Amino acid sequence: MTETAAQILQLDPDRLFPADPTIRALARELYEPVADAPIYSPHGHVDPALLLDNAPFGDPAELLITPDHYVLRLLHATGVSLGDLGRGDAATPPDGREIWRLLCRNWYVFAGTPVRYWLESQLAEILGVTVRPSEESADRLYDELSELLQSDEFRPRTLFDRFKINVLATTDDPADDLAAHRALAADPTFTGRVLPTFRADGYLDPSVVGWPDRLARLAEAAGSGTDSYRGLIEALRARRRYFIEHGATATDNGPFDAWGTPLPDNEAERIHAAGLAGTASVEDGVAYRRNLLYQLAAMSADDGLVMQLHPGVHRSHHAPSLARYGTDAGHDLPAVGGYTEPLRRILNDFGTDANFRLVLFTVDETTFSREIAPLAGFYPSVYAGAPWWFLDTPAAIGRYRAAVTDSAGFYKTSGFIDDTRAFLSIPARHDMSRRTDAVYLAELVATHQLDLAEAHTIAQDLVTTIPKTVFRL
Amino acid sequence: MTETAAQILQLDPDRLFPADPTIRALARELYEPVADAPIYSPHGHVDPALLLDNAPFGDPAELLITPDHYVLRLLHATGVSLGDLGRGDAATPPDGREIWRLLCRNWYVFAGTPVRYWLESQLAEILGVTVRPSEESADRLYDELSELLQSDEFRPRTLFDRFKINVLATTDDPADDLAAHRALAADPTFTGRVLPTFRADGYLDPSVVGWPDRLARLAEAAGSGTDSYRGLIEALRARRRYFIEHGATATDNGPFDAWGTPLPDNEAERIHAAGLAGTASVEDGVAYRRNLLYQLAAMSADDGLVMQLHPGVHRSHHAPSLARYGTDAGHDLPAVGGYTEPLRRILNDFGTDANFRLVLFTVDETTFSREIAPLAGFYPSVYAGAPWWFLDTPAAIGRYRAAVTDSAGFYKTSGFIDDTRAFLSIPARHDMSRRTDAVYLAELVATHQLDLAEAHTIAQDLVTTIPKTVFRL
Amino acid sequence: MTETAAQILQLDPDRLFPADPTIRALARELYEPVADAPIYSPHGHVDPALLLDNAPFGDPAELLITPDHYVLRLLHATGVSLGDLGRGDAATPPDGREIWRLLCRNWYVFAGTPVRYWLESQLAEILGVTVRPSEESADRLYDELSELLQSDEFRPRTLFDRFKINVLATTDDPADDLAAHRALAADPTFTGRVLPTFRADGYLDPSVVGWPDRLARLAEAAGSGTDSYRGLIEALRARRRYFIEHGATATDNGPFDAWGTPLPDNEAERIHAAGLAGTASVEDGVAYRRNLLYQLAAMSADDGLVMQLHPGVHRSHHAPSLARYGTDAGHDLPAVGGYTEPLRRILNDFGTDANFRLVLFTVDETTFSREIAPLAGFYPSVYAGAPWWFLDTPAAIGRYRAAVTDSAGFYKTSGFIDDTRAFLSIPARHDMSRRTDAVYLAELVATHQLDLAEAHTIAQDLVTTIPKTVFRL
Structure with a gap:
């Protein structure tokens, strides 16, 4: 059977490169040396069991x-x-x-x-x-x-090698025993690096249904009590140590907003008790959550886990779909972002601490030039996270570079993260980012704002040195 | 008399097409087949009497x-x-x-x-x-x-034909008897389609001067009482039926914000009575208006009139100019937009109802990628309205496509609306939109994100199938 | 010693011009006639003593x-x-x-x-x-x-001539005796125009430490009391007259927000007294500051000093750095902007007054198309200020023109301001602006939205007529 032109699927080697011949030639030249560079994937949602089981x-x-x-x-x-x-x-x-x-x-x-x-x-x-x-x-x-x-x-491990994935970070609950990670690490036939990431979002809000149950599971995993606020803090610290022992270099944090505001211990204890009793108000929940975000920052300053922060998502906007189809069904939606004022306390206390590192992601692109890049352009601890969810696209990545480079340059950005649960899309996403960054660099070269040799170095650093350094890989 | 070059007015056939020869050639190729396509104008402010009278x-x-x-x-x-x-x-x-x-x-x-x-x-x-x-x-x-x-x-009807206007929607008060529309429909010498649009903005806020008088006129038109909230609801329903009988397919809604929040009937009745008595507070007015927006959405889910929503305008910012020169004198100004949270209740109740359709317009372009496109990219009822007022320009239309396509593609956008009261500008505005969309498509083709055949189909659909489908024409 | 290519520093004559040959040729053609035009610098922070002393x-x-x-x-x-x-x-x-x-x-x-x-x-x-x-x-x-x-x-005065600076405005405290300006004006060996600018920010908030001391110094300079609100108003008026006598044509205003809301005199007096007693609350401070912004606008409508407004900066975000290194140490950060609603009262009272002039700057670029350009496109008094701080970059200037031209054209923009305390960077900054504007104009010409002759006129006006007119130089 012969296909007509409209039916043939064929990728153009110059895809995403602009038509202008000067820019296209420069972009191609900058892209080629990094086209097949290994992949660092420091933030994603692939299930480690996929690689452990290696089932079709x-x-x-x-x-x-x-x-x-x-x-x-x-x-x-x-x-x-x-x-x-x-x-x-x-x-x-x-x-x-x-x-x-x-x-x-x-x-x-x-x-x-x-x-x-x-x-x-x-x-x-x-x-x-x-x-x-x-x-x-x-x-x-x-x-x-x-x-x-x-x-x-097409088994997962064969593809893992074919994709040249050097590091793959997963996202894991603090109560997780990391059995799959341990088994993978112990498996002599698998040599890839698959790292857990500590995501404590489920423990932050005592006003939410199911909080006491999650705390009970965490207590079991930590081998210590979580029936007090102090206990929860200790349990989280213990689990972070456990994650670090199993290779974790980062935490993942997706609260509704970026406020980090400490509470007096007795107030935190009061809300904690109310949460266990099922009587915590929505306001209690917000205060407790903002306090825990601050405490998680303090822990990062202490144990060096890189803190990834991506606030600002209305989760499960359509209640009937949530009821019928569960979470992650396509109706999480972006909210208005805010970083500069909400993060003031955390940054005043830890922003110049060499051990603390904070990578800021957003789904509100107005914050790139107004908040994220200016913060990354002053605080040594802060990095401008790559465009994430809703913005992890060729067009939006271009706008991101245009918005953040003025204040943050290239070396205070995080390098690309694929943030995906679709294993097969990992190389396509990284390739898209490499092409798009090559175009941005090509335009700087063509307008004589950067020379070609330095642009080559940056293109390389963006896929190697920068993610390795930022995420402490 | 001979003009110098600087004095000659001459339109370049390639206007709005970028200089790059590849993009320009592609844009021209994509534009040409739609350059003379008939015009669907589903949202505008031309007076139907203009066509009825057909006076110079x-x-x-x-x-x-x-x-x-x-x-x-x-x-x-x-x-x-x-x-x-x-x-x-x-x-x-x-x-x-x-x-x-x-x-x-x-x-x-x-x-x-x-x-x-x-x-x-x-x-x-x-x-x-x-x-x-x-x-x-x-x-x-x-x-x-x-x-x-x-x-x-240069009479209106001759121009109507010359402009190839297939459908022209006007904007009309619910109390309007649509005499001009009826006369036009009955006139065998006029074969154009001129449709009324139901715009109830004047009835939403009981705290505003003149509300009781408008209600009285509406009662007369509807042939039923409006001295209760229930009565007003019934009168609006009756007038919608009347508009539908006379060809209407849509409503037009321009409240200050997008909140749609139902009130208990007794609270709505209380505010209604206060409005008639001239004692409704500003807060009362806001609550009543947000309730009515919800009720209008419910009516749309019921009778299938497409709901057009364009909130966020500070009307008549300069009070002295309002006093001297009246409304629509150039000092309406954009406000900050918001859709995702304000529309949650309406979308939870009607968002997946096949009969309900909601076209979202904005004058705050930050909402395109953050709110409007993500909503249109999940809810089957929601469409991303074309750039409107302050943003209906070549540059802003390009930014709109770049902002909404990632989440909403082309087929969840509304097609162009000219929104004009300047009859002569209708073809120029649609032509601008066709050129600008051709440029956007040309760039996707040149960067190998779309093949030319599919781009041709989309260019066609944007001026025919899409407006016809979205506005149920 | 011979440098390798990567070590050589050489500016390309076509820097900042896009690669596309049509655009590049047009941009170069539009840039060349203004490349060496004299510099009007109506807003900056160079110390006048630099020119007075003329020390190396x-x-x-x-x-x-x-x-x-x-x-x-x-x-x-x-x-x-x-x-x-x-x-x-x-x-x-x-x-x-x-x-x-x-x-x-x-x-x-x-x-x-x-x-x-x-x-x-x-x-x-x-x-x-x-x-x-x-x-x-x-x-x-x-x-x-x-x-x-x-x-x-490389002495300052030699460079001043070499840079072809026609006018240089400084920024000065109302209590300043302008000794350096007077000496410069009296110096027959210096023929440049160096103008003071009246910046009263330090007097606006009675809740801030040091307010009474600043008032005392102002009283001394004004030769009249500042221990009442009325007294402060009179002292500010007197100092404005003094500044005008010494060449000032403008004021500089950097409050945290743009609200201008008059207070009743007795309430202003109450807060004034509280400020002197050290008991003014934060809320008092905000109310007093917003009142004074309104009063400063009233004074501008009266004495014709152009009011420059650049709100929306979180000053000294990192308290430990402020304590150790003082202000202006790199951690001032952009806040969310707002103009349309906050300025309503000022614009209702003075917006169409031919003597009043208001130049709006922002560090939140979402306000360009949503607020600043629409305001400048209606109010004769309002001008869209050039991109300032965080946005005074080649990329952001391009986005500014794209965002403001639709509503404000070119003639309701302010012309470039360098806003710098780095004397040597003045010509580089103006040159960057001239190149970037040439590119924007070239794109309008290439897309047949503007003819070349008119583009030349605009390029000239942007560096001469426009700043001279807007800032009343």
Whole structure:
């Protein structure tokens, strides 16, 4: 069967490079030496069991659609129900082939989006697909991919090597025993570095349902009590030590806002007790959470775990979808950001402490030039985190560099993070970032703000020295 | 008389296309097939009586200056009084020629602005003017244009056909009897589609002067009482049915903010009574208005009228100018926008209802990537409205596409709306949008993020399928 | 000694011009006629004593590093202590050579930043340096520059002439006797125009430490009492008259926010008395400050001094650094801006007064298209101030033009201000602005939105007529 031009899927080697021949040539020249550089992935959400088990991936829908809220959300916005995409616990879940057809039939809605870009990269570069998804090609692609995914070539560990992942950080609950990490580290047949990251978000707000249960599990993991505020602090410290022993270099923090404001101990104890009794108010919850963010900063200044902060997300905006399909179903939405005033106390106390390190992420891009870059441009501890969620796209990465470089240069930025739970998209995302940074550097060179030799050094540093240094890898 | 180069007015066929030859060629190729496509204008402020009466336009000032707050505002900012531009009710209003001279003399202040772009388009393309406005050319242009405007070629209906307007939506008060719309529909000599749009803004705030009078007029139109909250709700429902019978497919809503929060009936009745008694407080007014926005959303979910929402405007900022020159005199100003939190209740209740449709407009462009596109990228009911007022410009439209495509693609955007009361500017505005979208698509093609065939399809859909579908035309 | 290419410092004549040959040729053509135009500097922080004394500059560190918070902040962010950069009052302050080495060693962190751009311009164009700063070249550069700075060629007055500065405005306390300005004006050997600017920020907030002392000094300067609110108002009026007599045409105002809200006299008197007694609350301070901003606007409407307003800076964010190193040490940070609502009262009362003039600056670039340009596009008194602090960079100036031109055109913008205390950077900053504006104009010409002749006129006006008119020079 011969495809028409419109049906062929083929990646252009110059993709994302501007048309201008001077810029394109410079961008290509700057990109080529880093195109195949190993990947440092210091912030992501891949399950370590994936690499431990090394089982074949499931069907194409299970691999590329159902778990990826980036894909789900635009299909849902087009009128496809989340249930038909495999979310929720239907008595008879939809067949993978049916889900795959929904993606292919609605392929047009992804035109111009980063989701299209990542999916095409994965299909063409990793899976060797040569035809575009469409209503016509859906079944054929599904059959081909299903077969492919059973082959040994596409097992997680083979891909881990093929992707040249030097470091992969996961995100883990403080109560997690890190069994998968331990088993991976002990496995002589696996030589990759897979590091846990300490994410204590579930313990911050005593007004939220389930808090006492989570505390109980944490107490068990820590081998010490969490029925007092002091106990919780001690348990968190103990678990951080445990994470550090198992390779962790960073914490991940996603509170609703960036305020870090210490409470007097007796007030913290009062709220803690109220939380255990189920009587903590919303205001109590906010005060306690802001206090814990401060305490987590203090712990980072003490134990040196890099503190990653990405506040400002309305989680699960659509209550009916939350009830039917659970969290991470595509309706988390950006809130208005704020850093300079909220972080004043933390930065006054730890901002010039050489042991403290704070990487600031945002989903509100107005904060790049107004708050994040100016903070990173003064405080030695602060780094401007790469564009994250909603902004981890070719266009937004360009705007990020344009917004932060004036105040923070390149060396106070974090290097790219892929932040993904879609294992196959890791190389596509890093490649996108390398191309986009090459374009930005090419424009500085072309306008004589930077010479080519220095631009080469920066392009290299952005994918090696900078992430290694910033995340203490 | 021969003009020097600087005096000649001539539109370049490649206007708005970037200099880069690759992008320019692609943009031209994408633009050409849609250049003469018919116009869908689903949101505007043209008076339907204009087409019913089909009388010649007045003098050039009356046509191009006095009613257009875009033109007025920058002349006023340059030191020209609104009275000298024909606003207000001076005993001896200024002569049209004098007003025209003021525009021509101050032509330089419009350099680089969209107002200049639209006026030049209208003068050159529609009115056949070949010389630039200037102090020297003012009288000659005024005489030529005055004569031209008396000719049959420049009557509204002839222009309506010449502009290839397929659908023109007006904006109308719920108490309006739609006589002009009915007469136009009944007129066998006019075959255009002119649709009313239901705009209930005047009924939302009981603390505002004149509310009881407006309610009385509405009661008369609806043939039912409005002296209770329930009565008002019923009257609005009745008038929506009436508008639907006369072709309406949408409502227009311009409250100060986007909050939609239902009140208990008895509280709404209390405020309603206070409003009639002239004792409603400002807080009462806000609560009642936010409740009514919610109720209007509920009605849209019920009757299927597309809800257009464009909050966030400080109306009549300069009180002395309001007192002397009335509303729409150029000092409405953008406020800070907010959608995600304010609309949570409406979207939780109706966001996935297939009958409900919500088009979000903004005058705060920070909301495009942070709020509007992410909402349109999840909720099937929500569409990212085209850049509107202050942002309906070549530069801002480009920023809009760059900001919304990542999360919403093209198919969750609304298509262009001209939002104008300046009838002659309709084709110039749509043409600007088609050119600007062609440039955006050309850049995606040139950077290999989209292939040319699909870009052609999108360019077509943006001016046909998309507005027709989104606005249920 | 021969340098390698990477070591040579050489400014490209086409720097900041885009690679596209059409745009580059147009930008160059538009830039060339204004490249050497005289400089109007209506807003800056150079000490007039510099020109009065005309003493040689100190060592290179004292000239280029220690006083410049732009340079300090990124070095500090890289881990260099402010003390090692010469700030604070160490018993043994660091040697200039050591400070210079710190800059050279950390030269890489400035890659792509405007600080690098300005420093390279100064080194190459003014000081004739031909080698890049680096660890290797540090000592050699230090020696060469130290020698050079002792030569007569590099005395302030020689440079003032060489820079073609037509007007230089300083920033001065109302209690200042303007002795340096008077002496300069009286000096027949100096023909430059150096104007004072009235900055009353220190008198606005009675809740701040030191307020009574500042009032006492002001009383002495004014020859009238400041122990009542009325007295303070009179003293400020008197000092404004004094400043006007000595050439001032403008005031400089940097309150935390833009609110201007009059207080009843008795309430203002109450807070005034509380301030003198040291019992004014924070809320008192805010109310009094906002009242005084209103009164200063009223005075401007009366005496015609142009009111420059640049609110929205968190001053001295890091308390420990403030305690050790004083103010202006690099940790002033941008706050969220707001103009439309805060300025409503001032603009309702004085916005259309021909004697009143208000230039709005911001460090929050979201306000350019949403607030500042729409205000400047209606109120004859309001001008959109050039990008200032954090935004006075090639990239941000481009974004500024793109954001403000739609609503305000070119003739309601202020023209460039350098806002610098680094005397040597004045020509580099103005040159950067001229190049960047030439690029913006070139793009309008290339996209046929402006013809070349008019673009030439605008490029000229932006550096002559516009600043002269806006600042009443």
